[in-house]
Amino acid sequence: MVGARRNRRGRRRSLSEQEILGAAFDLLAERGADGVTLRGVAARVGIAPNAVYTYFPDKATIVRGLVELLLSKVDHGRFTDRTLPWRERIRAFALDLRAELLVHPGAVHLLLASSPTGPNAKTVGDTVLGILADAGLDPEDAARAAQLLNVHILGSVALEATDHQPIDPAQFLWGLDRLFDGLTTHTTT
Amino acid sequence: MVGARRNRRGRRRSLSEQEILGAAFDLLAERGADGVTLRGVAARVGIAPNAVYTYFPDKATIVRGLVELLLSKVDHGRFTDRTLPWRERIRAFALDLRAELLVHPGAVHLLLASSPTGPNAKTVGDTVLGILADAGLDPEDAARAAQLLNVHILGSVALEATDHQPIDPAQFLWGLDRLFDGLTTHTTT
DNA sequence: ACCTGAACACCGTTCAAGT
DNA sequence: ACCTGAACACCGTTCAAGT
Numbered sequence: 001m002v003g004a005r006r007n008r009r010g011r012r013r014s015l016s017e018q019e020i021l022g023a024a025f026d027l028l029a030e031r032g033a034d035g036v037t038l039r040g041v042a043a044r045v046g047i048a049p050n051a052v053y054t055y056f057p058d059k060a061t062i063v064r065g066l067v068e069l070l071l072s073k074v075d076h077g078r079f080t081d082r083t084l085p086w087r088e089r090i091r092a093f094a095l096d097l098r099a100e101l102l103v104h105p106g107a108v109h110l111l112l113a114s115s116p117t118g119p120n121a122k123t124v125g126d127t128v129l130g131i132l133a134d135a136g137l138d139p140e141d142a143a144r145a146a147q148l149l150n151v152h153i154l155g156s157v158a159l160e161a162t163d164h165q166p167i168d169p170a171q172f173l174w175g176l177d178r179l180f181d182g183l184t185t186h187t188t189t
Numbered sequence: 190m191v192g193a194r195r196n197r198r199g200r201r202r203s204l205s206e207q208e209i210l211g212a213a214f215d216l217l218a219e220r221g222a223d224g225v226t227l228r229g230v231a232a233r234v235g236i237a238p239n240a241v242y243t244y245f246p247d248k249a250t251i252v253r254g255l256v257e258l259l260l261s262k263v264d265h266g267r268f269t270d271r272t273l274p275w276r277e278r279i280r281a282f283a284l285d286l287r288a289e290l291l292v293h294p295g296a297v298h299l300l301l302a303s304s305p306t307g308p309n310a311k312t313v314g315d316t317v318l319g320i321l322a323d324a325g326l327d328p329e330d331a332a333r334a335a336q337l338l339n340v341h342i343l344g345s346v347a348l349e350a351t352d353h354q355p356i357d358p359a360q361f362l363w364g365l366d367r368l369f370d371g372l373t374t375h376t377t378t
Numbered sequence: 379a380c381c382t383g384a385a386c387a388c389c390g391t392t393c394a395a396g397t
Numbered sequence: 398a399c400c401t402g403a404a405c406a407c408c409g410t411t412c413a414a415g416t
Contacts, residue, residue, distance in 0.1 A: 038389080
């Protein structure tokens, strides 16, 4: 239903939105968040800077698409095994997302600034929500707990990524365990 | 010992670093983080853009100074009352810092991106550390807990501030309570 | 040492024009 | 509809020159 719109007249579309987002993703990987530039993306796909506006209304929309593309790299399938303890499942998910964000310098700031609402963001959120429901939290608590985990993951990565020091997951995992303890205490009382 | 350097020759200094940081702070309050611009600061204090380089080596240094100035607005004295329960003391501190960050759109992103190391940042950190020590945590755990609280406060504000929705402290406080529970569980086991 | 004017190498975005 | 060249209104930063 989306795309495949009849181009009744005029020149054929030489690119797709996905190719442009792909170029943005490459720039993110190669030059970091500050390197994701409208003009840079245009140059990489071989069109003039203003031609990008044929595909996206502004740069903010491109960044949201880029964040969506980034989130699609998280493999949700790995965390659906209900035979594993829920702590293990969340831990695996959190480490995976964290790793994905750490390889792209500044990417986490795009996340924190754009507060993604796309389908992939929803899928990621639903994955966490499902695990928390399996853990026995009622829907309201599960939603709050998911948000709390989100804050921990993004906040940790943002602070870790700016410290130029080597990145050690110990503090991250310690905090995650405190969160688990806090959630357990809350559900058992 | 700092400043009051003899100007042996040349024109008198027409400004102080503090006046420049003050102008940056005003711009932050009026136009948000994106409005904090080297040229804007220069215009506000009435000098040419490049004259700013006489006071600061680059914009990043100005931003660090601005973050320091922002942190100086947090009133640490209010949280030193040891007769109050430690949860109350941390809660008051966290709400205070959160409120300070929320009034300046985008300010939290400056914090997250600059990872402040100045004296005011240290004072803020020591305040939290002291409270956690009063709560009975050993120094290592207190340091980790302080970092965990830091992540929660900054991460929450960053996600809240980008959601354009009205800002509700309930989720923030719920998360804080889960952290307290998690820390309590950890110290009592 | 402090300040200026001019310039450089960028940005995101808009406009008029071509197909 | 898609694309281009030119321009606008910005950035941070550097350089040469004046006091």
